[in-house]
Amino acid sequence: MATLRQIRQRIRVARNIQQITRAMKMIAAARLKRAQDRVVAARPYAEKMQTLIGTLALASGSIDHPLLQSREQVRHVGVLLITADRGLCGSYNTNVIRRCLDFVQQYDSEQVRLLTVGKKGMQFMQRRGYPSVQHFSIPLSGPTVAHAQEIAGVAQQMFLSEEVDEFYLAFSRFRSALVQIPTVQRLLPVEGVEAENGRLEHLDFIFEPSSEELLKRLLPRYVFNLVYQALLEATASEHGARMTAMSAATDNAGKMISTLTLNLNRARQAAITKEILEVVSGAEALKEGE
Numbered sequence: 001m002a003t004l005r006q007i008r009q010r011i012r013v014a015r016n017i018q019q020i021t022r023a024m025k026m027i028a029a030a031r032l033k034r035a036q037d038r039v040v041a042a043r044p045y046a047e048k049m050q051t052l053i054g055t056l057a058l059a060s061g062s063i064d065h066p067l068l069q070s071r072e073q074v075r076h077v078g079v080l081l082i083t084a085d086r087g088l089c090g091s092y093n094t095n096v097i098r099r100c101l102d103f104v105q106q107y108d109s110e111q112v113r114l115l116t117v118g119k120k121g122m123q124f125m126q127r128r129g130y131p132s133v134q135h136f137s138i139p140l141s142g143p144t145v146a147h148a149q150e151i152a153g154v155a156q157q158m159f160l161s162e163e164v165d166e167f168y169l170a171f172s173r174f175r176s177a178l179v180q181i182p183t184v185q186r187l188l189p190v191e192g193v194e195a196e197n198g199r200l201e202h203l204d205f206i207f208e209p210s211s212e213e214l215l216k217r218l219l220p221r222y223v224f225n226l227v228y229q230a231l232l233e234a235t236a237s238e239h240g241a242r243m244t245a246m247s248a249a250t251d252n253a254g255k256m257i258s259t260l261t262l263n264l265n266r267a268r269q270a271a272i273t274k275e276i277l278e279v280v281s282g283a284e285a286l287k288e289g290e
Contacts, residue, residue: 004271007264011257018253024088025246032177032239035142039174039229039236046229053190053222056215065212067156067190067219071165078113078155078164079104080187080227082171082234083121085137090248092172092180092241093120096234099182100170104130113164115154117231142235148228156223159188171230172237177244180237187226190219 002010081100083093100121104112109129116122116132126132136151158164167188172180207214 002263002267004264004267007260007267011260011264014253014256014260018250018257021246021249021253025243025250028239028243028246031140031142032236032243035232035236035239036174038142039232042229042232046225049218049222049225053215053218056211056218065215065219066160067188067223068215070189074165076111076113076164077104077107078115078158078167078188079184080115080117080151080155080167080169080171080230081121081125082169082230083116083118084238085119087120088245089238089242090245092238093118093124095180096170096172096182097121097124099184101125101128103168103170103184113158115151117151117234138231138235143228143231145228148224148231151231152220152224152227155187155227156220164188169226169230171234172241174233174236174240177240180241185226185230187223190222 079100081097083096087093097120104114112130114125114130114132115134115136116125117136117138122132122135134154136147138147155167159167166186169183169185169187171183171185173183174180
């Protein structure tokens, strides 16, 4: 049985842990609010961009653009895995890594060209035989346009140079602080998007400039936007998962403190009872000696 000193020491440790996890929860909550606002603000633009690309593709018929060309034989695939640099965010890293691993295991390791954001994913995949050909660092404050442009540029260059025949994004889609959905989404070649309910099938469009020129300008921007949206979703998911994990850790520390305090009171009461019994026994022994 633990001594009073040991129990008091455990209580002090539990209180320190509770203070740390409570502070980390507050920091994650503040970062989550900013990241969530950015995700919500960016989603309408992403949806409109997707609709626009689908409308142009439908209205202009067959278009020959390098970012739209599907290749008959997929010899190599590129994957951008987005995780966190640190842990203490529950199962966030584990879930997205497992989703990515399930996807790449349908190919030989030599066929996969892995790009990573976040040290956790890079280290795990390297141990599994999928080394990162290029790693990108994103600050805790969140991704910027420059980060997305750099990553999108690398992905497009790998696809256009035929280093990869398809390129995918592996990230967690943000739903709430409690729910993050691990997702693998194709980035290149750009998937065709049908117009909603086919309402544009019988409409005539006049393009100025030409449809080819419009897609030449819009498709790279569309690819950039998908990368940027994935980075924003992943950042919000990370902060949400960390806030939830730290909230659970704070609650667990509180329960541990309550349990240890109860054990301390019981141990103290047992020690007092023992001392009283010793005193009474000594007094009785003196009486018998007289």
